[in-house]
Amino acid sequence: MKITVINGNTRHGNTWSCMKLFLKELSNYDETEIKEYYLPKDMPYFCIGCYSCFSLGENSCPHHEVVSPIVNSIIEADLIIMTSPVYSLDVSGHLKALLDHLCFLWISHRPIPAMFHKASLAIVTTAGVGLGHTVKTMTNSLSFWGVKRIFTYKAVIPVSSWEQMSEQKRYKMGKKIRKKAGKIARSIKKMDHLHYPMIRKMLFYMMRNMMKSNTWNPFERNYWEKQGWLGKKRPF
Numbered sequence: 001m002k003i004t005v006i007n008g009n010t011r012h013g014n015t016w017s018c019m020k021l022f023l024k025e026l027s028n029y030d031e032t033e034i035k036e037y038y039l040p041k042d043m044p045y046f047c048i049g050c051y052s053c054f055s056l057g058e059n060s061c062p063h064h065e066v067v068s069p070i071v072n073s074i075i076e077a078d079l080i081i082m083t084s085p086v087y088s089l090d091v092s093g094h095l096k097a098l099l100d101h102l103c104f105l106w107i108s109h110r111p112i113p114a115m116f117h118k119a120s121l122a123i124v125t126t127a128g129v130g131l132g133h134t135v136k137t138m139t140n141s142l143s144f145w146g147v148k149r150i151f152t153y154k155a156v157i158p159v160s161s162w163e164q165m166s167e168q169k170r171y172k173m174g175k176k177i178r179k180k181a182g183k184i185a186r187s188i189k190k191m192d193h194l195h196y197p198m199i200r201k202m203l204f205y206m207m208r209n210m211m212k213s214n215t216w217n218p219f220e221r222n223y224w225e226k227q228g229w230l231g232k233k234r235p236f
């Protein structure tokens, strides 16, 4: 199982510890090949909104050199793990900066066919509040990239270091993570036999209609045409 991890912060704290527990549990189901990225270390820039990824392609992004290894790794992965602590009731600014760079992957632009056959996991930790909103920011991107199965893990950890957590809480979290990791591993094994979610199918068809009449961005229209999606071919 190929796993790409995008860590929304560099701290080896609560979020990182949850992610490592998931990796350990997943390795009980299959041999794992893991690539990890840490933000902002591996992608330290803000999107400047130049629109060139939309109109000329992602290679024209001024931050292409650091963005493309992450994109390639996402494309190769069976499982994308995205993590973030809650900062100001949302994802870390570092993760948001990467997600902004990846808008060209959205179904409304140029989704990558491989995405429609992948699983993903969004991991969020907080000291108290903001889990729902934060995980939504992450699952919004994953859905709009076309990812087939999206799992989430949310944890309230009212201590600033993992070591301060009670044995009982640690045991409960471990149990939950073990159960979810099993579910993820099983869904990856039977991915080709799982149905593609109706809501994302509808989104695809809406965007297909829009692309058919797209006169404002020939680059994106050509992409859809080349994929065969304006004809009979479908990515799911």
Ligand SMILES: Cc1cc2nc3c(=O)[nH]c(=O)nc-3n(C[C@H](O)[C@H](O)[C@H](O)COP(=O)(O)O)c2cc1C
Residues within 6 Å of the ligand: 009, 011, 012, 013, 014, 015, 016, 085, 086, 087, 088, 089, 090, 125, 126, 127, 128, 129, 130, 157, 159, 160
């Ligand atoms: C800058 C900053 C902003 C935070 N904002 C919130 C917040 O809005 N709500 C909350 O409940 N916790 C907030 N926290 C607490 C963290 O979400 C929480 O401690 C998290 O588990 C830390 O994860 P980490 O150990 O991986 O860094 C914030 C922490 C930091 C450093």
